[in-house]
Amino acid sequence: MAGEDARAASLPAHLSIVVPCYKEAANVRPLVAALDTALVGLSWEVIFVDDNSPDGTAGVVRDVASVDPRVRVIQRVGRRGLSSAVIEGFLSSSASIVAVLDGDLQHDESALPAMVRLIAHDQADLVVASRHVEGGTNAGLANAWRRWLSNSGIRAAQALLPYPLSDPMSGFFAIRRDLFQSLLPKLSGAGFKILLDLAMSAGRDMRVAEVPAVFRPRLAGESKLDVVVLLQFAMMIVDKLCRGYVPTRFVAFGVVGLIGVAVNLGISTAARIAGFGFSKAQTVGTIAAIFADFWLNNTLTYRDRRLRGVRMWGGLVVFTLACSLGGIANIGVARMAYATFHHWDRSSAVGAVIGVVWNYAIASTLVWR
Template identity: 50%
Template sequence: MAGAAAAVQPLESSLLPAELSVILPSFNEADNIPILIGLLDKALAGIAWEAIVVDDNSPDGTTEVARKIAHGDPRVRVIRRIGRRGLSGACIEGMLASSAPFVAVMDADLQHDETLLPKMLAALKADDTDLVVASRKVEGGTVGEGLSKIRAWGSNIANGLAQKLLNVTLTDPMSGFFMVRREKAEELAPRLSPQGFKILLDLVSSANGTLKIKELPFTFRERQHGESKLDTLVTLDYFGLLLAKYFGDIVSVRFLMFGLVGASGLLVHLVALRVFLLSDMSFNLSQTAASFVAMTSNFFLNNQLTYRDRRLRGFGALIGLLTFYAVCSVGVLANVGVANLIYADPSFWLFAGAAGAVMGAVWNYAASSALTWRKN
């Protein structure tokens, strides 16, 4: 690892103002960063470039590794984020930290082909183009070995939804590898969500068709070191972004994420309610118990997804859960009270349970945002 870092010898041209900033959002990429900087040095020979490593306080020492490289190479800069998590937010901060006329965003896990960067830059400079996207879907592009069959299938569905719901014309709106004129990125930044993982989709949909876009084919490579940061919960995150953009950003992505988690909690609530009723518990007691089962489910899902940038761990998670119970108790009272008014016949259990659960939703969101996952 040290050898890879030492191999990078900045040229005198590196002291010139950067023409291109390469934004590298990272989390636990200590093994990959030195290799990637060496690859960028080779691929961008003759171009005044800089790399901005935006690290989400990685426990594996990614920040320290990047800073050691930066100490000997002025083309490398490091932003360490504490108390903030998420790829989109890291990309936005990196782009806003740049003064170069062009900025590229690529993963730090070596799955994106750095040799495409000069072609992307040439396309932006030669054509009347605002955004160049590395696409796996245009002719000549493939996913290679980088995606499993299941992830490739999910990516295709996500692409289709983005194209249909948001009228995005990109063949690969899920791509995380692109280059844009910095002035355009800066203009759109106030409309972008710092949450989530799909910064390109957010960028294009926020532009409302004003960006002139070109796509270039590339092959998505297999990860060499570390583990993928994507998990199944990212699906909810993606749908939250889709809904937020579809409704014109009237409500925040976080609120929609909370709502999606709440919808799953409603299902949990109704299943638990039915189980308790079948065990001959009274409706009031069953509704109360089901509420706490749903709250527990909602807490852990929200902690993993909706508030992943403020995620509670260890003893803090236990305190957070107790706080979540406390602040939602008012919602539970409303839940049980309204449901009890409606529940006059056992055949109405579904409607009564659903109505009661919905009544507490707004309070739960406001209280949990202010108290359970409050910003430090």
């Protein structure tokens, strides 16, 4: 840094760029260099929020920060999730404008000056770097499947937003920090699409602008966009529609519970067809539902607390043993219902619901604490 750049770097940051990241070690130095080129003359800082990446992402950021005071890192241990990472990054900044940029080099950092100008000149409160306005492109999406996921989310979000927004699935935007602070109590902090969370929380009064952005192909690391992200996106929409009265995690657990009920009914019916008696068939269905519930909750409901390796197997043992007590109640209630109503499917469903309620209590207090 020299001359104008050195003077800008010595001033309090006017712009903070928050970079949520996981396993992006190879992209840290190129991203900082790209920001240095794009933001000439601006006082800025970049805050990497790393979810304890096993590839040493946080260590690489510290190495860069040791020679560049504009760079710092928040290393989170025991918690994960893009939206919550962005929130923590925002809260660690005192800059008047805060931007979010992915750590994979796919976002075009050269759009930042135009985004900053719109907010600094009081022409917008939130500026989105859009792939779907003239001059923008989503060519960096790896394949047709990822484009379908992205476009499906966009259509769903546009139907719910109180104002037009061409790219509500964008992960690249800038916002006035004081506005973010005022919206913080309304944010769910769940999932991967913090922009939609902000937009739906703000309502019609927020002034929104868009600038074109090129979404570039990924050069290193791996994409985090998958069907689980889309499911979390859908649950966040449900959370916003319910105005926060129904927590996102409870919605997810309820969906998993319904799947568990279906697994229980399907397996127990198959066992009955195979010649099992009612009690044995219900037992087999209950065991299958326990395993399905654990896997789905570990993958979806508690993705930010996901158990891995030895901890996953330990969690499965605790979940299975504890849920076995619920399974006993499941079978007992189902047998009583069957003795009363003599209806196989309804009796199985009653028992399965009892098991789901018990499983939720176990999951919340013992497994994913």
